[in-house]
Amino acid sequence: MRHLLSLEQLTRDEILRLLDTAQALRPQALGRSAHRPLRGLTVANLFFEPSTRTRASFQLAAERLGADVLNFEAESSSTRKGETLTDTLRNLEAMGASLFVVRHAHSSVPASLAAAALPGSSVISAGDGRHSHPTQGLLDMLTIRQRKGEDFSRLSVAIVGDIRHSRVARSDAQALRTLGVKDLRLAAPATLLPDPDEPCFAAAQVVDSLDAALQGCDVVMSLRLQRERMDEGLVASLEEYYRDWGLSPERLTLARPDAIVMHPGPMNRGVEIADAVADGPQSVILEQVSNGVAARMAVLEHLAGG
Amino acid sequence: MRHLLSLEQLTRDEILRLLDTAQALRPQALGRSAHRPLRGLTVANLFFEPSTRTRASFQLAAERLGADVLNFEAESSSTRKGETLTDTLRNLEAMGASLFVVRHAHSSVPASLAAAALPGSSVISAGDGRHSHPTQGLLDMLTIRQRKGEDFSRLSVAIVGDIRHSRVARSDAQALRTLGVKDLRLAAPATLLPDPDEPCFAAAQVVDSLDAALQGCDVVMSLRLQRERMDEGLVASLEEYYRDWGLSPERLTLARPDAIVMHPGPMNRGVEIADAVADGPQSVILEQVSNGVAARMAVLEHLAGG
């Protein structure tokens, strides 16, 4: 493993090894420790879409492993002056950076930077278009494993909401399949369902209501509804969306009593998820965030050859 | 003391203890030292209003105590995507941050974040609306004590300028009162005076001219006039403001010869204060800035349980 561009590229064993590393790093993930395997290395965060949590999570992951961190945001970067992204990458490599965390609205950007990178450099997708958000997939698997144990084959998982535009849904579906989930259900308004022939959803089953998705399931993954979807005419109104597709406490009773509720954040409370669910006893949403630092530390350490 | 939201919450002894700590930290405040009590802790700077000096001062205070620092600015944050501020706080807590420095245009924001914070977390207001700027109050008290000694009860203090809109004036008035100042004078155009019944100004006396405020005083606190005040019709012109309310060298002769001149910055030179006063021998404006780093280190160290 030299780059991390999507979870398709990883075998079950590779995913499990990353989860084991992340689990072992949990105690060090939330504060600085003496463990500094990335000392002397420079991580460049290249964020061409706005981000709070993912950028912060990668920055903390890198610093807690001892790396130096360079943060770039689209607005003040040379790419505004007509420089190609590849030239930006090569320049940062020439300054000694070797780990590149890339978020971009276009799916192909991390892969094309990976193709251009020097042999000693690694590229990690931190979300590219609708394509992939592999570290989110890993942190979600880590969270499920902590709550539901090692055997994914017995789990029923529901992914609900704007699946069509969600890179999180794609990375989660891919990882769940690789880890052996057999009962994966997708539920969304027709305008927000993915194309039926996308490979990452090959093992999934589209159900036609939120209730059908939740029925007896172990894991509910709620997705963010971007407000742009209304402007695009894909959703009539937020009120209607909540009525039909919002995860309310009443609906959640359809799932198993010990089902966990996940959300990648940022949440639209009262749209795709009710406050009482987001903050309720079944929510593992903040555990996901904590696991995110550990999962990113694991990825950085593996890619740095640790 | 778990949060620092305003100086009302502090007793005289608590303020004096913070000033003692700040005074002791002065040698370490201007360069990195071996003293690193915040090692392993993460300070998040959440600035929803633009700031150079306060953000830099908190960043340096945190780093000089050994903390890691996350900087957020409103423009690139998830709050733009509809996330609540409370969710942003909880996410950063879940990543291991435990000290939150918050600046916001609305007065209630730091208090509502403090109410939502986990037991191990602390919130510090770095300026909220017109309400409070407690670390500015502390650094101002530290500066006065260095120059005028321990006994505040004998001091005459004048606060002059746009008091109505100033969180600095409120925190200073509160602290001066707690430390025993009996002669506190407020002077401003009628449109820029505060409501007469605000508790923090209860012990103060409104005088009707700058001259009356300066007469025989020991400490002059000049306040920034925001240019928006003209657009709002509260001030006729900058020239007229300077003529009536500007701190000129001539006017300063009304104060005691050893009076000190303070300003929280950024200054509008030639509006509320003349160059010759800002840069003159009675000015302690840059000492305030240096004391700011020490005062913030003291607050961070106390809140972190040091």
Next chain:
Amino acid sequence: MRHLLSLEQLTRDEILRLLDTAQALRPQALGRSAHRPLRGLTVANLFFEPSTRTRASFQLAAERLGADVLNFEAESSSTRKGETLTDTLRNLEAMGASLFVVRHAHSSVPASLAAAALPGSSVISAGDGRHSHPTQGLLDMLTIRQRKGEDFSRLSVAIVGDIRHSRVARSDAQALRTLGVKDLRLAAPATLLPDPDEPCFAAAQVVDSLDAALQGCDVVMSLRLQRERMDEGLVASLEEYYRDWGLSPERLTLARPDAIVMHPGPMNRGVEIADAVADGPQSVILEQVSNGVAARMAVLEHLAGG
């Protein structure tokens, strides 16, 4: 040497001493080392023009010497609130910063900040107007010396492109002259040539075509064409510019077979330089970038008294 505002101020020996220091720092320039002579010092990056590479290069240079770094960008700074740049400088000094890296669209800004700085502070121009970009000049000399040896007097050097608006060209021409280059050629469309009586170009010869500039030369310095030049009517079109002034592989054959090609970045590929040249065997463009970190470390270390 207390400030670095332009290369005019440096003698040949001073330049050579900086190059020697930079060369010695090369192994430490691309990763963190145990060499930390700036420990406890704070470097403030004051960038009033957008920048990726130069800001990152200074940040890494400072951190790899052990300094703390404060990054400022124009948009969120107090200067927007009417504060003078001198007051911003004095405030940061009062917080303990002592090394100021300044980029500004106006030529006079670094010099006026240097005039206002405290005795213990140093100002480094990171590019000011069209005037000067001294660390770029140093890194370019370091790159030439690595490839062409110590004796600059035997070199033929061509600077080609938008010389009129280029601070890089001015710093390079100045340094080349100080180091003894006798054959310095300038080639540009008439609208992009500098005034004939600018002192930094006194020893240079204006030639009337790119071919004449390249003929038998050892070093080709290509300059970025800013797209604004078209809007200003100084250049007809990018296509025409490339046809007449673009550095193509064919044209490069006019230079000596071992000639090196330099560019300060960011490049406009297909405008001032062809891909095959930028990425070809004669290009030293990425070596320039690596040398930039080392050159800036050398400057910071010298100014800090190391």
